[in-house]
Amino acid sequence: MALDRPALRRGIKDALPLYVPAVPFALVIGLAIAESGINVFAGWSGSWLIFGGAAQLTLISLLGSGAGALAAIVAALIVNARHVMYSAAMAPTFQQQPTWFRWLGPYTLIDQNFALATIEAQRSDPLTFRSYYLGAGFTFWTLWQITTALGIILGPVVPEEWNLEFAVPLLFIGLLVLGVDKTSKTVAALAGAGVTFLFAGLPNRSRLLIGAVVGVIAGTLAERWRR
Amino acid sequence: MATMTAFVATVIVGIGTYVSRAIFILALAKRHIPDSVMVMLQFVAPAVLGSLVVALLINGDGTVVLGVPEAVALAAGGLVAFKTRNHILTLMVGMTVFWVLRWLL
Numbered sequence: 100m101a102l103d104r105p106a107l108r109r110g111i112k113d114a115l116p117l118y119v120p121a122v123p124f125a126l127v128i129g130l131a132i133a134e135s136g137i138n139v140f141a142g143w144s145g146s147w148l149i150f151g152g153a154a155q156l157t158l159i160s161l162l163g164s165g166a167g168a169l170a171a172i173v174a175a176l177i178v179n180a181r182h183v184m185y186s187a188a189m190a191p192t193f194q195q196q197p198t199w200f201r202w203l204g205p206y207t208l209i210d211q212n213f214a215l216a217t218i219e220a221q222r223s224d225p226l227t228f229r230s231y232y233l234g235a236g237f238t239f240w241t242l243w244q245i246t247t248a249l250g251i252i253l254g255p256v257v258p259e260e261w262n263l264e265f266a267v268p269l270l271f272i273g274l275l276v277l278g279v280d281k282t283s284k285t286v287a288a289l290a291g292a293g294v295t296f297l298f299a300g301l302p303n304r305s306r307l308l309i310g311a312v313v314g315v316i317a318g319t320l321a322e323r324w325r326r
Numbered sequence: 327m328a329t330m331t332a333f334v335a336t337v338i339v340g341i342g343t344y345v346s347r348a349i350f351i352l353a354l355a356k357r358h359i360p361d362s363v364m365v366m367l368q369f370v371a372p373a374v375l376g377s378l379v380v381a382l383l384i385n386g387d388g389t390v391v392l393g394v395p396e397a398v399a400l401a402a403g404g405l406v407a408f409k410t411r412n413h414i415l416t417l418m419v420g421m422t423v424f425w426v427l428r429w430l431l
Contacts, residue, residue, distance in 0.1 A: 116414040138329040141336065148340030158339055168335045175339045179346055181374055186350040187363075188370040193351045205348035210378070217371050265396065265424055266417055268379045272400050273407040273416040275375040287369035288376035295380040299390050307374075307381045314373025319366050 103230040106223070110215070110234025117211045117235075118242050120266035124152045125243060129250015131156060135163025139251055146247045150240060151209060154179040155247075180308060184315075185213045192220040192228065200229050207236030214274040283325060287318025394431060399424035 132142030137159065145155040154175040161171035185208050193201050208216075212235055219231050279285055291314025298306035379400070383392050403420030410416070 116417070119414075119417060137332045141329045141333040144333060145336045145340070148336050149343050150340075151343050154339055154343055158335065162332055162335060168331050172335050172338050172342075176342045176346075179339075179343045182343065182346040183349060184370045184374060186347050188367045190350040191364065191367070201351055202348070205351050206344060208347040208351075214371070214375070262424070262428075265399070266421060268383055268396075268400060269403045269417060269420040269424075270413070271375050271379045272404045272420075273413050275372060275379065276404050276407040277411055278371050278375065284369060284372040288372040291373035291376035292380045295377040295384075296390065299380075299384045306384070307377045310377030310380070311370070311374045314376055315366055315369045318369030318373060322365060322369075 101226075102233065103227050106227040106230035107234035110219075110231040110236075111238045113215055113231075114211070114235040114238035114242075117215065117270070118239060120270040121152065121211070121239075121243070122246055123266065124156075125246035126250035126253065128152060128156050128159065129247050129252070131159045131163065132247075133251050135159050137162060143248055143251060146244050147240075149175075149179075150206065150243065151179050151182075152243075177308075181311060182208060184311060189213070189216060189220075192216070195225045196229055200233075204229070204232060204236070207232075207240055209236075209239060210271075211274075212236045212239055214278065217278060283318050283321035286321040287314040290314045290317035395424050395427035398427055 128146075129143075132139055135142060142159055145158060149155050149158070158171050158175040161174055162168065186205065189204075189208065193204060196204070212232070215235050216228075216232055219228055223231065275288055279288060291310040293310075294313040295306050295310030298309050301309070380390075383396065384390055399420045402423045403416045406412075406419045407416040
């Protein structure tokens with residue numbers, strides 16, 4: 100399990116600024132746990148059992164509102180279904196990796212780590228890639244455990260008028276710009292955004308999935324058109 | 327909500343989430359992936375990120391919450407990201423533009 104230390108440190112360094120926008124998310128989740136009436140340790144366990152903010156927030160708020168465990172589970176899983184596409188996108192990169200990493204890596208395949216990994220995969224050999232990926236992934240993981248726990252205690256104190264949650268779409272704009280290096284990818288991004296906008300009225304995050312699927316098709320067609 | 331029920335529900339969602347993240351990595355890791363699939367996969371990231379930005383601006387009741395401060399701040403953030411490729415700078419400029427415009431308007 101030898102790792103490339105400079106790449107590991109680089110992963111940690113790249114993860115830190117990316118984590119800033121996740122702080123309000125973590126605090127909101129902590130607040131939701133504190134207000135749900137669920138045992139706080141059972142609520143907080145989602146941070147290491149699920150390790151995905153959107154699914155955790157869906158599960159906690161639905162369980163807390165008395166929607167029934169099955170409905171809460173199904174809703175939370177739909178919210179996290181986009182990870183199947185991350186898994187598909189990462190599969191070629193992971194093909195060159197040892198078995199232990201193929202089992203461990205997916206555990207930290209969250210939005211931010213996926214974004215970092217897609218950029219890193221284009222410029223690294225397998226050892227450098229997995230060192231960078233683990234450095235970033237477990238930085239996100241450690242901070243997530245701490246800040247969601249902090250949120251349970253401090254969540255109610257953060258002033259709502261700061262609107263810190265706006266940092267999240269801002270962050271994704273930044274990630275998007277860094278990842279787009281040709282016209283067909285711009286087409287994919289715009290189609291995904293446009294379709295999600297059109298389906299705004301749909302429940303939960305199914306609009307996200309529809310937008311993503313249409314975006315992939317649009318990007319593929321644009322690529323074919325160019326050739 | 328009983329503690330045990332909440333914990334079991336969390337375990338189930340945890341397993342489901344891991345499977346969704348691992349399924350292609352573990353199931354396809356030793357197999358050849360066709361070129362046509364590879365072409366499509368490169369568009370997953372921009373498509374999902376584009377959708378995410380919009381999805382995050384939609385309220386629980388399905389209305390889009392994109393005022394002038396949000397729109398200008400996102401454009402400014404995008405421009406800074408394009409010019410500097412620096413996440414902290416993107417966030418600082420974007421949030422500052424957002425706060426200032428909201429205060430002015």
